[in-house]
Each structure stands twice: as C-alpha cells, then as structure tokens.
Amino acid sequence: MPSIWYVGSANARVIGTNDWASVGITGRPESRWDRINGYSISRVEFSQAQVNLLELDPDFDVNAPDTPRDPPVPQPPTILTSANLYQYIESMGFVRKGRGSPLNVVIAPVGTEYIDVDGTSGARKWYKAVGTGNTGWIVVDGDTGWRDITSLLHADFAKADSVGRIALRRIGDVVYFEGRIKRVGTGNLVAAMPTGFAGIGYNSRGMFERISPFAVGSLASSSGPASMQLFGSTPAGPDAVNTIYSFSVNFSTMHAWPVNLPGAAA
Numbered sequence: 114m115p116s117i118w119y120v121g122s123a124n125a126r127v128i129g130t131n132d133w134a135s136v137g138i139t140g141r142p143e144s145r146w147d148r149i150n151g152y153s154i155s156r157v158e159f160s161q162a163q164v165n166l167l168e169l170d171p172d173f174d175v176n177a178p179d180t181p182r183d184p185p186v187p188q189p190p191t192i193l194t195s196a197n198l199y200q201y202i203e204s205m206g207f208v209r210k211g212r213g214s215p216l217n218v219v220i221a222p223v224g225t226e227y228i229d230v231d232g233t234s235g236a237r238k239w240y241k242a243v244g245t246g247n248t249g250w251i252v253v254d255g256d257t258g259w260r261d262i263t264s265l266l267h268a269d270f271a272k273a274d275s276v277g278r279i280a281l282r283r284i285g286d287v288v289y290f291e292g293r294i295k296r297v298g299t300g301n302l303v304a305a306m307p308t309g310f311a312g313i314g315y316n317s318r319g320m321f322e323r324i325s326p327f328a329v330g331s332l333a334s335s336s337g338p339a340s341m342q343l344f345g346s347t348p349a350g351p352d353a354v355n356t357i358y359s360f361s362v363n364f365s366t367m368h369a370w371p372v373n374l375p376g377a378a379a
Contacts, residue, residue, distance in 0.1 A: 116153045117164070118182040119146035121172030126152075127209050131218065138162045151181020214372070215239050216250045223249070235283070236370050252370040257283045259379035265305060269298030273357045280379045281310055283366070288312065290319075290332075290341065291361040296354055301343040303332065309371025312364040319362025323352070332360050 119126045125147035133140065140160025146152045156164060156175060167173040207225040209215070214236065215227040225241040227250065238254035259280045263272050266279060272294060279292035288310050294303065306312070312334050321332045321343060332341055343358065 114155060114157045114179055115175070116177045116179045117156050117159065117167060118174040118177035119152040119172060120174050120182065123208050123210065124148070125208060126172065129219065131220075132211065133163065136166070138166060148183065151183050153177065153181045155179065214250075214370075215241075215247070217247050219250070220245075220247045226253075234371055234374050252285075255283070255285060255370055257281075257371070257374055260374055260376045261379035262304065262307065262376040264376060265307065266294065267300065267302045267304055269296065269300035270294045270303055271297050273359075278379055279304070281307070281375065283310055283371070286365055286367065287363055288366050289361075289363045293357065293359045295358070296352060296356045298354070303341045303343060305340045306334075307371065307375035308373075309366075309368050310375070311366060311368055313367055319360065319364070321358050321360035321362075324357040324359060332362055 125145060127143065127145045130142045133142075138160070140163040141158050144154060144159075146154060159167070164175050168175045207222070208228065209219065209221065209225060210228045210230055211219065212231050213229060213233050215221070215229070216239075219227060221227070221241050222245065223241050223243060227239040227241070229236055229239065234255075235257035236252045236255040238252070239250045240253045241249055242251050243249040259278075259282045261278050262281050263279045266272070272279060272292075274293070277293040279294060280290075282289040288306075319332050321330050322328075323330065330343060332343055334341060
C-alpha cells in the first residue's frame, strides 16, 4: 500500500480534526508529518475523501513508496530542561499553517507557531504563548497596511482637502496615525481609535502643526487611550472654523490584534 509523504519545506505539517471538519471531510483524525515518522503516513489510514483532497496539495505525494521519506529520528527526550527545550521545539517543528486566525480555533501546545497563509487582517504569523486549548495566541508578525479612517473623524473635524487622508497603520505593537484635517466645529476630539489600535493608558501622544497662524501643539489620548484629542497650541491663537492641522504620530499598543480592519485600504 502506498504512503502519503509530506514534501513541503516546513519542518512539520499538521492537519487537525477541525481542519478536516471545516471542509466536510471525515476519516483519520489529526495527522502529523514530521522527522519522527519520516514525513510518511500509510495511505490506508486515510479515507478516500482525505486522499483526494491531499492529492490537490503540491506539498503532498499520495502515491509515495511505503517507506519513510527521510530516515526517522529518535524520539526527543521526555524530560525537558533549559538546555534541550529549544532543540526539542526545533526538532519537532512546531509550525502549523492554515487559513485565518488560529485564535479560538486551533488547539496547540505552548511554543507552537502558526502561519496564516491568507494574512487575515494583516496578521501573518502567530505564537502560542500560554494555555493548552485554542486560546493564548498572539501575533508576532503583522502589518495592517494603511487604513483610511476619514469616516471615523469626530464631527468637529473633516479632511482638509480632497487629496489628503486620515490614516492608521499597525505594524506589530506600534500604531501610526497621520493626517491633515480642518476644524469644522468647536471641539478638540479628533477621532476614536478603532479596536486593536488604541494606545497604552494616556501615553499615546505626538505633535501637530497648526498651519495658519502657525503653531504647534499636542495630539494625545484623552478620556482613555481609545480617543485622540488636540491640546493647546503654542503660540496661542484663534482656532477658528477651517483652521488646518497636520500630524504624524506613532505610539505603542498592548491590545489584541484587530479582528476586522477599520475604514478602507489607503
């Protein structure tokens, strides 16, 4: 009976029971190809529907010889120490690939890396930091790209001109916020920060420039980290309707990666 080989480039490949169920296929439960089994599992253990699906994946050879692809390696030590933990994780190849976020979906041990091949919401790689179930995942490689959030501006402000933009971007744990706005009301609240983009406490701040009459001031979090507001101009002067402000700030965040991206791609 032929074997099914994993012939991809990763150290290991895992297809979980939930992965099969998500496409309506039953048969062999979670299957793992790694150095321990020589990246080979006998085809007789799989249902025909599973074989048909794997045959469509270039990372698998479903008609391989009934032998390991590579010579199996001995089982890693059962007692882990600070000296062998890294080697154990590396040899086991705790890297999984899938489509979509693993959060609340993929069950894995601490130390597992997960690559979202779709880069959902800009999150490309996740790391299992805590827990034994399907929670405890954090993003370690993510970039939302610039998002135009003009529609989220407070009623007292508008985009300064037709070619400008009010945009947000998150790369890792850093949020970038830039724009050119004009005053259309009397308040100072610029915008509420969308979920996943708020700063840490009241420490999200940067400088803005008032274009005419020229002045500088602070754009900072107010009423909690989920909003950004203009604070005093220096030198002081009238901030009348149609006063234009320009800013480009960045600050750290500790919030979970956004499930949905705000606004539109900029």
